[in-house]
Amino acid sequence: MLSRPATFAMLAPVLLVLILLxxxxxxxxxxxxxxxxxxxxxxxxxxxxxxxxxxxxxxxxLALFGRTLWLSALTTAIAALAGTCFAWFMWQSGRRWRGPxxxxxxxxxxxxxxxxxxxxxxxxxRNGAINTALEALGLISAPLRLIHNDFGIVVGxxxxxxxxxxxCVLAALERIEAVLGEAAxxxxxxxxxxxxxxxxxxxxxxxxxxxxxxxxxxxxxxxxPAVLGGSGPNFVTTMIYDLFITQYDWPFGAAVAAVLLATAxxxxxxxxxxxxxxxxxx
Amino acid sequence: xxxxxxxxxxxxxxxxxxxxxxxxxASFSDGAVPQFPPRTWSLRWYAHAIGEAAFTDAAWxxxxxxxxxxxxxxxxxxxxxxxIVRGRFPGxxxxxxxxxxxxxxxxxxxxxxxxxAMARLGVRDVGLRLVGAHVLVTFPYLVRTIIAxxxxxxxxxxxxARTLGAHPLRGFLLVTLPLIRPGVIAGMLFALIVSFDNVxxxxxxxxxxxxxxxxxxxxxxxxxFDPSVAAISTMLVAVSLAAALLIERAxxxxxxxxx
Numbered sequence: 001m002l003s004r005p006a007t008f009a010m011l012a013p014v015l016l017v018l019i020l021l022x023x024x025x026x027x028x029x030x031x032x033x034x035x036x037x038x039x040x041x042x043x044x045x046x047x048x049x050x051x052x053x054x055x056x057x058x059x060x061x062l063a064l065f066g067r068t069l070w071l072s073a074l075t076t077a078i079a080a081l082a083g084t085c086f087a088w089f090m091w092q093s094g095r096r097w098r099g100p101x102x103x104x105x106x107x108x109x110x111x112x113x114x115x116x117x118x119x120x121x122x123x124x125x126r127n128g129a130i131n132t133a134l135e136a137l138g139l140i141s142a143p144l145r146l147i148h149n150d151f152g153i154v155v156g157x158x159x160x161x162x163x164x165x166x167x168c169v170l171a172a173l174e175r176i177e178a179v180l181g182e183a184a185x186x187x188x189x190x191x192x193x194x195x196x197x198x199x200x201x202x203x204x205x206x207x208x209x210x211x212x213x214x215x216x217x218x219x220x221x222x223x224x225p226a227v228l229g230g231s232g233p234n235f236v237t238t239m240i241y242d243l244f245i246t247q248y249d250w251p252f253g254a255a256v257a258a259v260l261l262a263t264a265x266x267x268x269x270x271x272x273x274x275x276x277x278x279x280x281x282x
Numbered sequence: 283x284x285x286x287x288x289x290x291x292x293x294x295x296x297x298x299x300x301x302x303x304x305x306x307x308a309s310f311s312d313g314a315v316p317q318f319p320p321r322t323w324s325l326r327w328y329a330h331a332i333g334e335a336a337f338t339d340a341a342w343x344x345x346x347x348x349x350x351x352x353x354x355x356x357x358x359x360x361x362x363x364x365x366i367v368r369g370r371f372p373g374x375x376x377x378x379x380x381x382x383x384x385x386x387x388x389x390x391x392x393x394x395x396x397x398x399a400m401a402r403l404g405v406r407d408v409g410l411r412l413v414g415a416h417v418l419v420t421f422p423y424l425v426r427t428i429i430a431x432x433x434x435x436x437x438x439x440x441x442x443a444r445t446l447g448a449h450p451l452r453g454f455l456l457v458t459l460p461l462i463r464p465g466v467i468a469g470m471l472f473a474l475i476v477s478f479d480n481v482x483x484x485x486x487x488x489x490x491x492x493x494x495x496x497x498x499x500x501x502x503x504x505x506x507f508d509p510s511v512a513a514i515s516t517m518l519v520a521v522s523l524a525a526a527l528l529i530e531r532a533x534x535x536x537x538x539x540x541x
Contacts, residue, residue, distance in 0.1 A: 006450075007369030010361040014381065014421075017358060021418050022384060025399035026391060032398070082294045089291035102535050103526050104295055109539065110522045111302060112479035114496040115515040118503060119301025122308050122316050122512070129304060129318035162298065167539060191283045220388030222482045223500070237390050244394060244486070257391050268386045272379060 026261070032254035044251065051255035061239075065259070068236040071150060072218035075157040079214050082158070083165030084207055088199070090166070091173040109163045117227040120156055121147060152228035153235070157218050164217065165210040172206025173199075205275075212271035216264050236260050302519060309512035316509040331510040331517075340498035347409075347494065348477035351416035352424075352470050358417075359424035360466070364454075366425075367432040378429075382422045389482030392418060397486040408492040415483045420473035427472070427538045431465025432458075468533040471525050479522070 002010070033052070036045030055061050090101050108116055123129050124146035131143040146152060176199070184194045225235035233239035236256065243253030308316035312324035331337055366378055384392065396415050405411065439461070443453035459466075481496040488497055495514075503511055529535050 002365065002369045004369075004371065007365045007371055010365040010369075011377070014358050014362040017417065017421075018380070018383070021396065021414050022387065022392065025395035026387065028399050028402065029391070029395040082290070082297075085287060085290040086294045089287055092287075099530055103523070103530060105298060106526070106535055106539060107302060107523075108298060110475060110479075110526045111519050112481070112496050112499075112515075112522075114479075114481055114499045115305060115518055116301045118499070118511055118515060119305040121503075122318060123301055123304045127315070159298065159301065162294070163539070167536060170536075195283070216386065220390065222390045222485065227500070227503075237388065240390055240394070241485070250398075253394075257388075257394060260388055261391050264386060264388055 029254055030258045030261075032251050033258050035251050037249060037251050051252045052259075054252065055255050055259065061256070064233060064239055065236060067234070068219060071153055071157070071235070072215055075154050075161060075218045076211055076215045078154070078158050079161050079165045080207060080211050083162050083210060083214075084169050084203065086162075087166045087169035087173060087206070088203070090170055105166045106163045108159050113160060113223045116159060117156060117223055120152065120159075120228055124152065124155070147228045149230050150234075152230075153225050156224035156228040157221055160221065160224060161214040161217050165214050168210030168213065169203055169206040172203050172209075176202045208274050209271060212267055212274060216267045216271070219267075220260065220264055305512050305515045306519060309509055309516040311509045311512070313509075315507055316512045327509040328513040330508070331513040334510060336493070336498050336502060337495065337510075337514055340493045340495040343492060344478050344495040347412050347416055348474045350413055351420050351477045352473040354413070355417045355421040355424055355473060356466070356470055359421055359428055359469070363425050363428035363432055367429055381425050384418045385422045389419070389480070390485060393483050393486045408487065408489045411487040412484060412492075412494070415487055416477045416480065419480060419483050420477050423472050423476060423538060424466075424469045427465050427469030427533070428462065430537050431462040431533070435461055464532045465537070468529045468538050471529050471532075472538045475522055475525050479518075 032044065034047055034049060036048045036050065038044045086105060090098065090105070093101065103110075121128065125131070126143045126145075128146070130146065131140070134140045135143070147155075180198055180202075184198050189197070220237065221235070222237040222241065225238050226241070229235060229238065233242050237260070240253055240256050240260070243249045243256060247253075304318045305316075308318045308320065309327060310323045310325065311317045311320035312322040312326065313320070362381055366374060366381075393415060396411055396418075400406075400411050400414070435458070440453055440458055443457045444450060448456070479496060480494075481500065484494050484497055488494060493501070495518075499511055499514060526535060529538055
């Protein structure tokens with residue numbers, strides 16, 4: 001065991017770095033959100049709550065938040081379904097396949113999102129592989145619009161988040177004794193009943209944990225909506241970018257960033273609570 | 283039902299691999315736009331990509347950035363992980379959650395926060411801003427891997443060293459560190475990938491003259507659609523896969539990524 005002073009001495013540098021690079025900068029950024037826009041470029045005015053009033057009072061901004069939450073929820077639902085199936089498949093497959101399957105399912109996380117987004121453009125774009133193939137087969141007369149819309153965002157987001165879902169569910173499944181399912185079957189249960197009454201309840205903690213983390217990641221994604229979404233602000237993150245870079249409206253941009261951060265952190269705290277409670281039950 | 287599960291798993295695998303395979307195959311296109319499959323094959327876009335200063339300069343920047351950020355974050359993570367696992371103090375759980383905080387704060391918020399804070403302090407150096415941001419995003423993965431390695435490790439060995447009269451620091455350097463080395467190296471490799479690939483956290487921190495490779499690619503595809511980006515991407519895929527294989531063999535990818 002380490003002594004108290006030694007423990008503190010080892011933690012001090014990290015805490016200093018986190019406070020200097022994360023806590024104080026984020027606090028400083030958020031402090032802009034309660035200031036008015038100054039008269040000159042990049043100047044700030046007096047204290048005001050008007051930025052939050054504008055954000056929560058204007059249906060345009062509320063709708064953008066609503067869209068972001070809705071697309072993230074849709075992404076999460078698809079990822080939960082697909083990810084649970086894949087995790088279950090990995091759990092049942094033999095040891096030999098674990099390594100290759102792990103690298104396969106984690107590849108979206110290992111390969112830069114710029115590369116995979118570009119891949120979706122080549123595959124789903126107007127003159128992309130899918131449209132070319134469908135036209136060659138005579139199935140469509142005009143190219144389908146598969147990206148630069150909400151479909152593109154959800155496809156890209158599911159791809160980005162699926163590794164996290166699989167990892168969470170797999171971790172839960174691995175705590176289950178494989179004999180449980182066999183026991184149920186020996187006692188005469190149908191395979192689907194085993195799935196419904198034995199496997200799924202036991203996998204639920206993993207699905208719940210995966211769902212929260214995946215929702216949080218979807219909400220904060222920037223590259224996917226920027227590359228695969230429709231033009232103009234189509235997600236909260238792309239709006240923040242637009243407010244800071246194009247409109248130079250730092251105070252309002254900071255207010256939007258603060259609300260995004262608060263939402264993300266609320267979900268993470270929920271996630272921690274969920275993990276703790278499910279861990280206690282298990 | 284087993285069949286059904288296999289079919290769904292195959293579909294998921296195809297979905298995950300689709301954009302990656304398409305990029306790799308299209309990088310060998312001969313034409314002016316990436317084709318899948320290419321009508322005629324060629325390596326000319328690789329030559330074009332390697333000759334494009336916007337990519338090569340940015341690639342060097344990204345490589346340096348990844349190495350510096352990882353080298354700075356590793357000792358911090360080692361010290362923190364050691365204190366968390368071996369120390370006894372109130373609020374350990376909360377502290378551990380706080381150490382992983384950079385993973386949960388939206389990257390775009392981190393990027394903006396560092397931009398405004400450094401501007402306030404008068405720091406105009408792009409390199410400094412980027413290193414700060416990248417230390418922040420690589421650090422949680424290192425802490426997580428090293429905590430996992432230390433937890434699995436037999437405390438008795440460290441105590442034996444101390445009983446035999448070794449100074450705790452000596453015990454750490456000669457006994458603990460060699461034993462957790464695979465975990466540390468795997469964590470560092472993953473940190474290198476995370477930093478090299480990261481886009482969102484660098485978003486507001488680069489300048490017209492100093493860019494990172496992922497952002498250079500993003501900028502390039504805004505105005506060009508030739509297969510040179512596919513060529514660059516294929517090289518990135520190759521590097522990432524090589525690193526993934528190394529990590530998988532050293533300690534297992536899952537322990538590094540968490541979950």
